[in-house]
Amino acid sequence: MIPVIGYEGRRVAVLGLGRSGLAAARALAAGGAEPLCWDDSAEGRARAEAEGFAVGDLTRAGALDDVAALIVSPGIPHLYPAPNPAVAAAFAADVPVDNDIGxxxxxxxxxxxxxxxxxxxxxxxxxxxxxxxxxxxxxxxxxxxxxxxxxxxxxxxxxxxxxxxxxxxxxxxxxxxxxxxxxxxxxxxxxxxxxxxxxxxxxxxxxxxxxxxxxxxxxxxxxxxxxxxxxxxxxxxxxxxxxxxxxxxxxxxxxxxxxxxxxxxxxxxxxxxxxxxxxxxxxxxxxxxxxxxxxxxxxxxxxxxxxxxxxxxxxxxxxxxxNFEGLPHRSQLVATRGGVRYVNDSKATNVDAAAKALQAFERIRWIAGGLGKEGGVASLAPFLGSVAKAYLIGHSARDFAVQLTSVPVEICETMEVAVARAAAEAQPGETVLLAPAAASFDQYADFEKRGEDFVARVAALPPV
Structure with missing residues (x-):
């Protein structure tokens, strides 16, 4: 642990009690500060209370009167599209706002x-x-x-x-x-x-x-x-x-x-x-x-x-x-079955990352879709030359199907169906590639869970 310096004997508020927020609270305490924690979820507040931290609603009147700083977790907006109410309260009270990186x-x-x-x-x-x-x-x-x-x-x-x-x-x-x-x-x-x-x-x-x-x-x-x-x-x-x-x-x-x-x-x-x-x-x-x-x-x-x-x-x-083995969910080779490679690039959550993945392999059965971002996948047209077929899942499957006019597409809705259909049609020498070009939050908690589902569906395929 890196004990935080500069706040000895002072109260410091911590907003957001996930991995980085709780670590910040511990490090502040280790440096002699008095953390005051808040999370919009009851589960987050319970985790802080279980570790003995004080918990209080930072938006209530007077909550920030004796607070030296507000430490904000990364996922909490402080300006756009709108400040979190606790951050807005800190701005109004002239309380310095920082994060764990600072x-x-x-x-x-x-x-x-x-x-x-x-x-x-x-x-x-x-x-x-x-x-x-x-x-x-x-x-x-x-x-x-x-x-x-x-x-x-x-x-x-x-x-x-x-x-x-x-x-x-x-x-x-x-x-x-x-x-x-x-x-x-x-x-x-x-x-x-x-x-x-x-x-x-x-x-x-x-x-x-x-x-x-x-x-x-x-x-x-x-x-x-x-x-x-x-x-x-x-x-x-x-x-x-x-x-x-x-x-x-x-x-x-x-x-x-x-x-x-x-x-x-x-x-x-x-x-x-x-x-x-x-x-x-x-x-x-x-x-x-x-x-x-x-x-x-x-x-x-x-x-x-x-x-x-x-x-x-x-x-x-x-x-x-x-001897670098790569990272999970980033161009990760998870299986080779019957001469077909299965690659998990679930981290390709935007079109630029998906374009790079599509250029890394030849003869691709492409699994894409999820919660699409602004602009969809139309800009991927120049990178589809190696795609034999696209198998589309999630919220934006039908929108993606309309935009992908140069390759055959099949709307599969779920990962289970997409993996099964791609595996059934893939030929030796081809790659079944998960490169969604979309966020995961329509069907999964995060891109890791989406990638794990792909790996599990591949593992569950019948023997070849």
Whole structure:
């Protein structure tokens, strides 16, 4: 646990009592603060009470009179589409609002060591979980103490205090970066940007601004930036002091980046590192089973750049890449039956992530659908060349069927029917791919539960 500093003997309110909220309450108490907890659900309040925390409705009159700060869990809106009533009350009472990420950066000790620990923070629209996990894996394989936390792994305040030379790897969503009052990673990574969570951020500008805060608030020692979108090119330009400034490492899977700076390129299945206008290292990614497809090659470029920035050798990084098994629900090979591969990419909750998955495999039986996002799947038309047929599930199945005019479609409604139909029609050499291009909340609690259902339905198929 990372005890929170700066609130000794003071009352601090905690709103939202899921994983990060309860961890924040524990860490505040460990630092000498007095947590006052609230959750809109009775179950959340009961969990806090069971741990001995005071519970009180933060919207009642006078509830915030003696509160030093309000700590808000990531899923709770504080501005758009409308502030949570407790957050609005804090604004009205001039109570500072923060989150567990802000508490972590103000409390993690990095000065009292012979070799100070470092923090690598990864954000972006797609690939940040795999990138963060891959960085963590490479560090562990190299014998460097590493902990993985944030939007993946443990809550940031729930980790152990890092020791000499250790590294904390954080995956940070826009919900986490937009509110944190302290953001001071040593290395910050921006993978890419595509439309997502637009209602929460009032459009693409607000969404990008939330991501950009990771680089603007504290000024990392080194920034690693994907430049295949305009926002990434803008960010890299804003951070760089000139063409040879190697504090900014540019990433691309679309083109070679000219000039004397530091870049990592992933094209044609190969990763290449360029510095001062010449190539200094390369890795063949085509045979790395845990990193299939161009989107995972982009993740590999980001992880390579981050670990190279820490001083690891290309050979050590490549060796670690080759035994990386990937993450559940992200291009996860779950079975091969009768020459047909079954791949779980339930984390592909938007069209950009689904497009990347569709480009990673040939001859696809595609399971898609769920709670569709703004714009549906019409923009996926250029990426359907390998799709033999789409099997559509969930709330938006019929809307998706209308939009997918270039491939055969079948409305299956449920995962059970979709897996059974795809398996019955798949031929040897094909891939049954779950890449929903939609949120899961119409039928499942989260994308993990959706992916687990896919895996279970595949396991239950009759023998071939």
């Amino acid at each position: 508490l972590f950066f103000r409390s993690v000790a990095r000065g009292d060591h012979d070799r100070p620990p470092r923090v690598i923070a990864v954000t972006g629209s797609n690939g940040k979980s795999t990138t963060a996990a891959l960085i963590h894996h490479v560090l562990r394989e190299a014998g460097i103490g590493s902990q993985l936390a944030g939007n993946i792994g443990r809550g940031v305040l729930d980790i152990d205090p890092p020791g000499d030379g250790d590294v904390v790897v954080l995956e940070l969503s826009s919900y986490q970066t937009e509110l944190a009052r302290a953001l001071t990673p040593d290395i910050a990574v921006f993978t890419n940007l595509s439309p997502d969570h637009l209602d929460r951020h009032a459009g693409m500008g607000g969404y990008f601004a939330a991501k950009r805060r990771l680089f603007a608030e504290g000024g990392p020692d080194r920034a690693i930036v994907g430049v295949d979108e305009p926002e990434g090119r803008y960010l890299a330009n804003q951070l760089s002091q000139g063409r040879g400034d190697d504090r900014v490492i540019r990433l691309s899977v679309e083109r070679r980046i000219a000039g004397p700076g530091w870049s990592v390129i992933g094209k044609g299945g190969f990763l290449a590192e360029w510095r001062k206008g010449r190539q200094i290292a390369a890795i063949d990614l085509r045979g790395v089973a845990g990193l299939p497809g161009v989107h995972n090659h982009q993740n590999a470029c980001a992880a390579y750049a981050a670990t190279r920035a820490l001083g690891l050798s290309p050979r050590a990084i490549e060796a670690a890449f080759r």
